[in-house]
Amino acid sequence: MPAALIPRDEVVRRLFDAFRTFGYEGATLARLSEATGLGRASLYHYFPEGKDGMAREVIALAREWIKSNVNAPLVNVGEPATSRLKTALRNVANGYDNGRAACLINIFGIGDANDVVREALRETASLYSHGFERLLLDAGVQKSKAREISFDTVIQIEGALVLARALDDRSVFTKRIQKLEKQYLELIG
């Protein structure tokens, strides 16, 4: 019985990349096989539920990524608010490869996903704004205002990614992240 070529986590990470590059429908098993280096049969060994199961695990990875790379830094009360924000935004920029990579929240929102995927998507999108909201509340911003701004933050991230891809110009994204940082520093600095 041959050993696993790569850890399961790494398989999921590569699937994640493939899904957000090609979209759900565009991510064919041939491409997923190439992205992971695993044959189709091996993919079905890892994911008996097939492509749908892969998608579910990939969304779960996205959720964990947001938790550890965005929300955890933002609510890390040991640090001053400004450096918490900078860490989170740096992680956001890196996570999207500075605008080259798309967001799964967008990708899986296209087409007719099943209910499980749709609910996971809703939860993940909601989670995304929570960290920013907490940071603003900690900094003394009023609740309704904090909610509005944190929503606005996710909207700007998603919109900038879309426009950067359409214009084929990453700076549209990186500049927007810089502008977000500036806006936050005016509020919480």
Next chain:
Amino acid sequence: MPAALIPRDEVVRRLFDAFRTFGYEGATLARLSEATGLGRASLYHYFPEGKDGMAREVIALAREWIKSNVNAPLVNVGEPATSRLKTALRNVANGYDNGRAACLINIFGIGDANDVVREALRETASLYSHGFERLLLDAGVQKSKAREISFDTVIQIEGALVLARALDDRSVFTKRIQKLEKQYLELIG
């Protein structure tokens, strides 16, 4: 020789709807056939270049839509700036069915489109911000500032559409449009 069941323009409009509902890869010929009411063979009669040709015409329709429904109202110097803006934003809200429909600029930016589609996409995305930029310039806003705000406008539209779909909450989109109107009125009112 049977007459055409529907005008060609209407066929393209229905394809437009199908593409932005399902994405390029998700828009199968079966679905395009159902959306238009035409058999596959008839679709190939209208579009000898197949699905790719349909996509190109659909993007052209999107460009024309932006020109007549967004940019034309925005630069209509016969009207006061505020009502020009209101007309354009109302058209934007309607064009996306108040947040229920996705934007082709996003849809066709996913996956690996060919060069023709990619270039058309770039042009269309660029066109989108031009009308808003012109309105701001007319209102006396400084050029660099006008450019920045008009970009920001498209980013917010695209981002709000993504988030509204992910959260399955149209109000995320409609509220953002209202906020955009308010921001503009502070500048040009």
Next chain:
DNA sequence: GTCTATAATAGGATAGAC
């Protein structure tokens, strides 16, 4: 866990009658 082989279906596209 990986492999080869293969089933079963859906996808894009075309031919030719009407």
Next chain:
DNA sequence: GTCTATCCTATTATAGAC
């Protein structure tokens, strides 16, 4: 312009050997 029939390929998925 539309229809039925069909081709070919790609796609998802499974079986069984190692």
